[in-house]
Amino acid sequence: MSRMELDRDANIRQAQPDFTWQSVERMPYKEEGAAPFHAISRQVLFCGPELECELRYFEMAPKGYSTLERHEHAHAVMILRGAGHCLIGNRVYSVRQHDLIRIPGLTWHQFRATQDMPLGFLCMVNAERDKPQLPGAEELAEFSVDPAVAAFLRGAPLE
Amino acid sequence: MSRMELDRDANIRQAQPDFTWQSVERMPYKEEGAAPFHAISRQVLFCGPELECELRYFEMAPKGYSTLERHEHAHAVMILRGAGHCLIGNRVYSVRQHDLIRIPGLTWHQFRATQDMPLGFLCMVNAERDKPQLPGAEELAEFSVDPAVAAFLRGAPLE
Secondary structure (H helix, E strand, O other): OOHHHHHHHOOEEOEEOOOEEOOOOOEEOOOOOOOOOEEEEEEEEEOOOOOOEEEEEEEEEEEEEOOOEEOOOOEEEEEEEEEEEEEEOOEEEEEEOOOEEEEOOOOOEEEEEOOOOOEEEEEEEEOOOOOOEOOOHHHHHHHOOOHHHHHHHOOOOOO | OOHHHHHHHOOEEOEEOOOEEOOOOOEEOOOOOOOOOEEEEEEEEEOOOOOOEEEEEEEEEEEEEOOOEEOOOOEEEEEEEEEEEEEEOOEEEEEEOOOEEEEOOOOOEEEEEOOOOOEEEEEEEEOOOOOOEOOOHHHHHHHOOOHHHHHHHOOOOOO
């Protein structure tokens, strides 16, 4: 294949088995120790100078979870694989394939896979964005007042 | 359900059968007569003041096609359903579920479903963008020099 053909082909990245893509690196979710998370990977699907947003694919193994955090920027999420739960603000939702989830700015949120299935989702986000904030002890105590939220946060099996 | 609960639920829109979503309107692709297209619908999944991009879902019935056009803004596409072909620049690609397609600025492009399957795709695009341009007779003649492109443009069955 000539160089010119390679360049043309950079416009297509074929789907590979198990929710990976040609020429897309499967990366750690975050730097280890930066914040609490478990069994989650990150793939950047679209990111570039012509687009004001990025599209990423995050995947959690069964029992995996993302960091409980908030930030000024919003997230636009579509579940692509499996099922799980997410906390948005002070409410826990059950989510499954192709559900759409909007996480407004400065709203606490976390995703968790179920006990026996992975959870994979697309996340659209502004290219320029602020860093996540982590909850303090007081905020964590407030979350735990609601039994459903407390069960979610400790990773208990949920319906 | 109280008004407050309704507002909270606006953060989740559940997937419905046949690639539609709760509270998402299935709209015409474009105004009829504005440009050539066939059997294609549009759903806006995410669009809002907190996001610099929009995420749309387009779906073509079997034999359906989008407009052959170009514009300064780029597209970032993921096939979500079915299979088909797309023209990017002067090359025809076969595409299927979860493939990623980058359409750079000012690049002619068109999507076509296969003869017997729908083709549905997510398209991420900048919220602020220019209007599409349509090809003139000279450009259409240039496309038709390549037999593969000519076959694509006339909707012939492709491998």
